[in-house]
Amino acid sequence: MSSDVYVDIQIASESSSLPSETDFQQWAMAAVGSHREEAEISLRIVDIEEGTELNQQWRQKTGPTNVLSFPSDLPESLNLPLLGDLVICAPVVEREAREQDKTLQAHWAHMMVHGTLHLLGYDHIEDDEAEAMESLETTILQDLGFPDPYQSEKSGS
Template sequence: MLEALKHAKPKIKGAAELSILLTNDEEQHELNQQWRGKDSSTNVLSFPQIEPFGPVVGILGDITLARETLEREATEQDTSLSDHFTHLVVHGFLHILGYDHLTDAEALQMESLETQILAALGIDDPYAD
């Protein structure tokens, strides 16, 4: 997360805490249904506890990842589970900080930032064709 903080450049105001939960598809499905109204599992969910682009301090939020989905996607994308896991933690953390991908412009900004962070960690661009 330090690499993400370096690239995203949020206002760090003190000690911060972030929870990461590795769960299964069934639990992720329930969380996605409960909090987003989507009747399916998903690879990563973020639950921010701070204002978007606000100061980074205190409890930042939670990131949940569905293990079976991550394993399947890593195989489908011909990437290591470790690299895919790292990518989705970075993706989830950027959501915690306030980034999103609802519009093309937002997606371009967020994906560019993810790619920079991952490159600094020695991980290939997950969006490259």
């Protein structure tokens, strides 16, 4: 089944190295895959200040994080395609890509796929859930032509 996925993108970042709207759309579509026929995602790209505020407000964590996921909590009876909202902090993604020796494009793709899977109900709190989610992320990213995002962790480096 092919999914019809719409990503509404808000850019609230000074970053000059953001992927294209088409990239975000393609990555979300790949993550939604066969889960749903239709999906709508609101994506906000932010800088450190807003990323820090949101991470503190919603997760009670200090400092920014790479991606925050806010699944829609609409009643199923409404039958709307809204999956939820993603907030990705551009400077964190850029820093992590450098630190993990990944291409920026590969790490952006990973964050979009990772966040979209959270919107679909996947989680990584329990080890078995983390293993399932990471395996699915790896498959999706490899199908998109990107390397295994967890390869450095698996090899112990």
